[in-house]
Amino acid sequence: MGGNSDMKLIDENGIRIDGRKVDELRPMKxxxxxxxxxxxxxxxxxxxxxxxxAVYGPRECxxxxxxxxxxxxxxxxxxxxxxxxxxxxxxxxDRRSVEISKLISEAMEYVVFTxxxxxxxxxxxxxxxxxxxxxxxxxxxxxxxxxxxxxxxxKDLVPAVAVGKVNDQVVLDLNKEEDNYGQADLPIAMIxxxxxxxxxxxxxxxxxxxxxxxxxxxxxxxxxxxxLQKDALRRRYAIVNGEAEEEPKEPAEDVIEEA
Amino acid sequence: MNNESxxxxxxxxxxxLDDGTMKxxxxxxVSDGKIxxxxxxxxxxxSNFVNVIPLGGRYIPAPGDMIIGKVIDIGPSNWLVDIxxxxxAPLHVNEVPWRVEFGDTARYLSVGxxxxxxxxxxxxxxxxxxxxxEQGLRKLQGGQIVEISxxxxxxxxxxxxxxxxxxxxxxxxxxxxxxxxxIWMDGNMxxxxxxxxxxxxxxxxxxxxxxxxxxxxxxxSVYRKEE
Numbered sequence: 233m234g235g236n237s238d239m240k241l242i243d244e245n246g247i248r249i250d251g252r253k254v255d256e257l258r259p260m261k262x263x264x265x266x267x268x269x270x271x272x273x274x275x276x277x278x279x280x281x282x283x284x285x286a287v288y289g290p291r292e293c294x295x296x297x298x299x300x301x302x303x304x305x306x307x308x309x310x311x312x313x314x315x316x317x318x319x320x321x322x323x324x325x326d327r328r329s330v331e332i333s334k335l336i337s338e339a340m341e342y343v344v345f346t347x348x349x350x351x352x353x354x355x356x357x358x359x360x361x362x363x364x365x366x367x368x369x370x371x372x373x374x375x376x377x378x379x380x381x382x383x384x385x386x387k388d389l390v391p392a393v394a395v396g397k398v399n400d401q402v403v404l405d406l407n408k409e410e411d412n413y414g415q416a417d418l419p420i421a422m423i424x425x426x427x428x429x430x431x432x433x434x435x436x437x438x439x440x441x442x443x444x445x446x447x448x449x450x451x452x453x454x455x456x457x458x459x460l461q462k463d464a465l466r467r468r469y470a471i472v473n474g475e476a477e478e479e480p481k482e483p484a485e486d487v488i489e490e491a
Numbered sequence: 492m493n494n495e496s497x498x499x500x501x502x503x504x505x506x507x508l509d510d511g512t513m514k515x516x517x518x519x520x521v522s523d524g525k526i527x528x529x530x531x532x533x534x535x536x537x538s539n540f541v542n543v544i545p546l547g548g549r550y551i552p553a554p555g556d557m558i559i560g561k562v563i564d565i566g567p568s569n570w571l572v573d574i575x576x577x578x579x580a581p582l583h584v585n586e587v588p589w590r591v592e593f594g595d596t597a598r599y600l601s602v603g604x605x606x607x608x609x610x611x612x613x614x615x616x617x618x619x620x621x622x623x624x625e626q627g628l629r630k631l632q633g634g635q636i637v638e639i640s641x642x643x644x645x646x647x648x649x650x651x652x653x654x655x656x657x658x659x660x661x662x663x664x665x666x667x668x669x670x671x672x673x674i675w676m677d678g679n680m681x682x683x684x685x686x687x688x689x690x691x692x693x694x695x696x697x698x699x700x701x702x703x704x705x706x707x708x709x710x711x712s713v714y715r716k717e718e
Contacts, residue, residue: 271547290549290577301616345520345529349551350616352577380504383548383642385518385529388505425505426522465503465531469546469698 239413242399248410250279254403257393257453262373262464264381272382274464276374279407280364285374287382290352298353303346308337308356310371316363332368339421339430340375345385354384365411366394372421372431377461381468389465390430391457392421395446397438402445404453418443420450424458427451499535502528508541518543533698546698550576550641550671552619556610559636559669560621562602567594572608572621575638575671580619586611587623605631605675607667631667634677637687639694641672646697647690654693654703661710662686685713 242248252258258279267273270286277283293299310332314323325333336358344354356378358371369392376390396406397416411417416436422429438446502508508519509526519541520529528534532543552558552574560580564571570582582600584591589599600606607629611622623629639647647668648655659666664678664686676686689706696702 271549292577292579349577380531381547383530383532383545385520386504387520387522387527387529389503423505425527462503466501469501469531 239409240399241410241413242401242403246401248398248403248407250407252405254401255449255452257405257456258407260457260460262377262460264377264464264468270378270382272378272380272384274374274377274381276370276377278366278370278373278405280362281360281367281370282362283367283370283374284359284361285371285378286357286359287354287375287378287384288357289354289382290349290384291355293351293353299351302350304344304349304352304354306337306341306344306346306354306356308333308340308358308375310336310358310360310368312360312363312367316360332371335368335431335433336372336375339372339390340379342430343376343387343390343423344379345387348385354379365406365408366419368392368431369394369419369421373457373461377464380465388423388425389458389461390421391424391454391461392419392431393450393453393457394419395450395453397436397442397446402438402442402449404449416442418446418450420447420454422451422454424455499533501532502534502543503531504528508534508543514540516540516542518545545642547640547642550574551617552576552578552580552610552613552671554610554612556670558608558610558621558671559631559667559673559675560606560608560671561636562600562604562606565596565600565602567596570596570600572606574608574610574619574621575641575669575673576619578617578619580610580621582606582608582621582623586621588629600630605634605636607631607669607675631675634665634675635683635687637674637676637690639672639674639690641670643694643697644668644670644672646702647674647693649703654706657703657707658686658689658710661714662689685710688713 261277263275266275267286272287274285290304310329312321314321356375360367372392394406395404395418396414398410398414416438418434421431506528508528511524515521515526518530519526526541528543530545532545535542535544558574560572560574562570563573568584572580572582574580608621608623611620613619662682662685664676664682667675676683
């Protein structure tokens with residue numbers, strides 16, 4: 233957050249440095265089920281961001297004292313790979329990634345029906361392969377798709393987007409330059425159907441009017457991303473749609489058979 | 492059967508299934524009086540209940556399920572059995588068909604043994620108990636194990652056991668299918684390879700059209716070559 237920077241990030245026609253309008257998302261690509269060994273996975277590209285998410289579980293919770301006898305726990309691990317940023321990032325967890333991991337875990341824990349799987353843990357691993365502002369949102373988008381791909385029961389998919397303030401204007405989906413030299417950054421994650429907000433942070437300052445405008449912009453963008461998430465899952469399971477055979481429902485005693 | 496139950500529609504978590512005329516079944520949840528899908532799967536309507544048939548996910552034990560387990564630990568009066576689920580299941584000495592002295596458990600079943608068992612009980616915190624005290628339940632000697640998703644077990648069995656019967660006739664293997672997605676088979680080495688390939692085929696193409704025909708074609712082609 234550079235505060236009052238004299239850098240010109242939006243021109244007279246309201247076009248940003250990467251050619252987008254103020255309320256335009258970066259080009260986005262979502263793919264579900266990209267990894268074979270994980271129970272569920274997703275790959276997300278948002279502009280120059282590249283994020284991979286993998287889900288394992290529900291499985292036996294490993295440090296036994298963390299088990300909850302009433303519900304499953306959701307453990308997310310957000311990690312930036314050393315080559316994800318221009319200066320080599322020192323590998324390993326740091327203050328920032330621990331914070332983001334906690335934030336995403338709590339957001340996902342709210343949407344997953346954790347009470348279905350007592351004493352287990354659902355582990356989500358988010359790896360940022362390339363970062364260009366907005367990786368926590370990209371990570372959340374990927375994590376939600378990966379959880380659905382793993383067949384885990386949840387209330388809804390979770391879209392997320394960052395809104396910010398650049399050159400005194402509210403803009404959607406900040407890129408690296410806008411994030412570094414802009415005036416505010418407001419990541420939002422929500423359940424589109426109910427409008428419940430699962431994550432919201434604010435860096436910098438927004439007036440009440442600007443905040444309302446930003447929120448409205450973010451909600452609209454979340455619905456767009458939500459459609460892309462659904463589309464990714466539909467594509468992954470496309471063979472299923474329309475051409476499946478009838479479900480054979482056999483009596484239980486037929487399950488074990490011997491020749 | 493009514494028309495509704497024949498439609499096969501892919502649903503995603505959060506998709507609206509019904510606005511309140513039907514009853515919520517498995518894999519669904521209710522919000523504001525409407526029924527939504529809780530997981531990725533196929534929508535199915537049965538006797539006024541909307542269900543979502545999952546396409547993946549882990550096996551969650553239910554009482555009465557026949558399962559294939561692996562012994563992973565031995566205690567003085569019980570064995571711990573891995574049942575291919577998030578929950579390990581203890582098998583108590585009282586639940587085996589033999590008379591076992593206290594501390595003598597290792598003589599009957601050792602770590603790595605495979606057994607055919609039945610889920611005896613599952614409590615609210617998902618503590619599972621399994622039993623072998625029923626006809627047909629026993630330790631499985633030799634053979635091989637294949638693991639598939641539990642949601643595909645009905646496909647491997649097929650309508651009235653048609654699929655599995657076909658694999659058995661072609662390959663001449665003895666096959667057991669556990670509800671937990673573990674399949675045990677025994678037979679000639681080559682036959683087992685073919686049976687395994689057929690099962691892999693079903694696992695991968697579980698939701699595709701004319702699966703039985705394709706598996707039949709595959710089996711016919713490999714056995715024609717050998718003759």
